[in-house]
Amino acid sequence: MESDAPLGNPCHSTAGKDNSDRVRMVRQIFAAITGKYDFLNHLLSLRRDISWRRFTVDKMEFFNTRRLLDVATGTCDLAIEGAVRYPHIHVTGIDFVREMLERGFEKVQQRGLSSRIDLVHGDALHLPFPDGSFDVAAMAFGIRNIPHRMRALSELRRVVVPGGQILILELTLPQGPRFRIFYRIYLKGLIPLLARVLSPDPGAYQYLGESIMNFPTTWEFQGMMGDAGLVNVEAYALTYGISHMFAGHKPKGPATGPSSSTDVAF
């Protein structure tokens, strides 16, 4: 797409698209914005994305395989953060957009982590790993882009060991009504404006706002994690709820414990 594409470009709107069209659109968007992805991510979140990933990594528990899977790894920020924070683990990152993985691979090499992080080109819906391969399976800002969320959650559950963790970091709409209004203006007005100036594919940032507004509520998503067979599901609200980290465990035995919600100040 040309950089002077009109705002509200219908080719990057999810309206009226079926799931396979959406998946194709998601692949196109991330292949097009790879070069500017990290820069725009940090700018548009005012570098909060870095703290949110760090929070997610701090919650990880390695106790058996000492392996972390980062699904929808993109340019590998979560994978790198995990490898640096836990020097005794091995990390695998998987993504279905080659351009994102290539950029991630460069970053892994620059950090001297090639022997501890391997990257796989593949789909979150068909993870090419045997059951119980990892202690932790995590996804940062990926699940929003996957129409078949239950299928993705059950794949994550399958590949962790019993007692293993599933950690999902995602952008969400804040709960407070006033802040929510302000945030909607930011998503619908300011982000497309900034993207028009800075992004090679401004339409992608129309999609960004739309995908956040269409994401299930915190309670709904916690419920989905429970329906996917995860237990002790918790949701941590980050930065007034513009992001949440959802954590659940694959049961060791029979399911236990209700879901809960926690506010975390960042």
Ligand SMILES: C[S@@+](CC[C@H](N)C(=O)[O-])C[C@H]1O[C@@H](n2cnc3c(N)ncnc32)[C@H](O)[C@@H]1O
């Ligand atoms: C917003 S980026 C997040 C990248 C990275 N996790 C981060 O923290 O910045 C979303 C990524 O999800 C990937 N993705 C979306 N759907 C996927 C799927 N079904 N299988 C694998 N990767 C997928 C995209 O290719 C893209 O790299």
